[in-house]
Amino acid sequence: MNSRQRFLAALDCKPLDRPPIWVMRQAGRYLPEYRALKEKYSFLQLAQTPELALEVTMQPLRRFPLDAAILFSDILVIPEAMGQGYHFREKGGIGMDYTLENKDQIEKLSTTAIEEKLNYVAEALKLIKAELDGSKMLLGFGGSPWTLATYMLEGGSSKDFSKVKALFYQDRDTFELLMEKISDALVSYFRMQHAAGAEAIQIFDSWGGIIAGENYEEASLKWIRRIIEKVGSQVPIIIYAKGTTPQIARQAACRPKAIAVDWTIPIEEAAQLVPNDIAIQGNLDPVLLDTNPSIVRSSAQRILTAMSERPGHIFNLGHGIHPTASIENMETLVETVTNWKRPG
Numbered sequence: 001m002n003s004r005q006r007f008l009a010a011l012d013c014k015p016l017d018r019p020p021i022w023v024m025r026q027a028g029r030y031l032p033e034y035r036a037l038k039e040k041y042s043f044l045q046l047a048q049t050p051e052l053a054l055e056v057t058m059q060p061l062r063r064f065p066l067d068a069a070i071l072f073s074d075i076l077v078i079p080e081a082m083g084q085g086y087h088f089r090e091k092g093g094i095g096m097d098y099t100l101e102n103k104d105q106i107e108k109l110s111t112t113a114i115e116e117k118l119n120y121v122a123e124a125l126k127l128i129k130a131e132l133d134g135s136k137m138l139l140g141f142g143g144s145p146w147t148l149a150t151y152m153l154e155g156g157s158s159k160d161f162s163k164v165k166a167l168f169y170q171d172r173d174t175f176e177l178l179m180e181k182i183s184d185a186l187v188s189y190f191r192m193q194h195a196a197g198a199e200a201i202q203i204f205d206s207w208g209g210i211i212a213g214e215n216y217e218e219a220s221l222k223w224i225r226r227i228i229e230k231v232g233s234q235v236p237i238i239i240y241a242k243g244t245t246p247q248i249a250r251q252a253a254c255r256p257k258a259i260a261v262d263w264t265i266p267i268e269e270a271a272q273l274v275p276n277d278i279a280i281q282g283n284l285d286p287v288l289l290d291t292n293p294s295i296v297r298s299s300a301q302r303i304l305t306a307m308s309e310r311p312g313h314i315f316n317l318g319h320g321i322h323p324t325a326s327i328e329n330m331e332t333l334v335e336t337v338t339n340w341k342r343p344g
Contacts, residue, residue, distance in 0.1 A: 007020040030321060050123040057070070069137070075206075084098065115192045138199050143204050145183050183226055209243015213246055265283070290329070293329055
């Protein structure tokens with residue numbers, strides 16, 4: 001069984017000797033080869049040039065025996081394709097080229113020709129698919145409608161998310177107009193990713209945890225559900241929503257193929273909230289990769305042991321790998337998982 005077959009079996013919740021492993025943000029600044037590329041090219045050049053996106057995607061797989069490649073891109077390609085570009089601020093964080101401030105601006109956002117505008121993503125996926133040659137799983141991804149809306153309405157990275165919350169509470173019709181547009185664009189985008197070679201897609205609801213619990217359904221989850229209803233029969237969907245532990249059972253009711261959980265809940269407790277035919281992904285605290293190999297090994301083994309009786313576990317971090325992560329610790333993590341054997 002190769003890595004791709006192992007990953008597909010885990011998504012189908014079949015018993016395996018060990019879980020597959022990939023790492024959120026597995027390409028990036030913790031790798032010296034990525035930093036070398038960044039000295040020559042901007043992030044946007046790397047993401048928008050298929051040959052460079054291929055190179056960055058493959059860098060971690062050349063170092064570590066991971067079971068999946070995840071496309072190197074950004075969630076904000078969707079607002080950009082809709083007419084609202086983005087950039088990176090000099091002092092850090094994301095800035096949108098302008099901020100959505102009224103209904104007229106939202107109405108002008110375009111959901112047409114998403115596939116043409118983001119053709120560079122499709123071309124990158126095709127190159128990655130050819131490079132993998134069936135040996136590894138190929139994952140695509142995108143942001144959730146709510147998470148994308150936070151950037152679009154706040155004008156970029158935010159500390160209090162006051163604008164997106166204000167629109168949700170005070171002008172639900174305009175909020176839903178925006179969410180419908182984003183959702184439609186994502187459906188087109190995910191279908192395009194699948195057609196270009198993505199074998200599963202992770203939806204990142206990175207800011208789902210900022211919503212009051214009683215509002216999570218209306219603000220975020222119903223839009224994720226709408227996407228799953230439209231594309232979930234064509235390509236497996238993994239939901240990842242940071243800071244939404246109380247919502248795990250509701251996320252499972254959307255019937256994704258897998259649910260990824262952050263590190264704030266013991267993974268065995270999360271698994272109890274999810275039907276046995278939905279896989280669980282997670283959930284090592286990314287900070288542990290800044291510590292030492294002994295801590296990484298014991299922490300990974302605890303998760304592996306906790307999930308040893310449940311088929312359908314995909315090992316991952318509880319969020320993206322930090323730029324400060326140690327290469328030695330990453331090696332230890334992958335070695336621990338790939339050498340682990342299920343008892344009995």
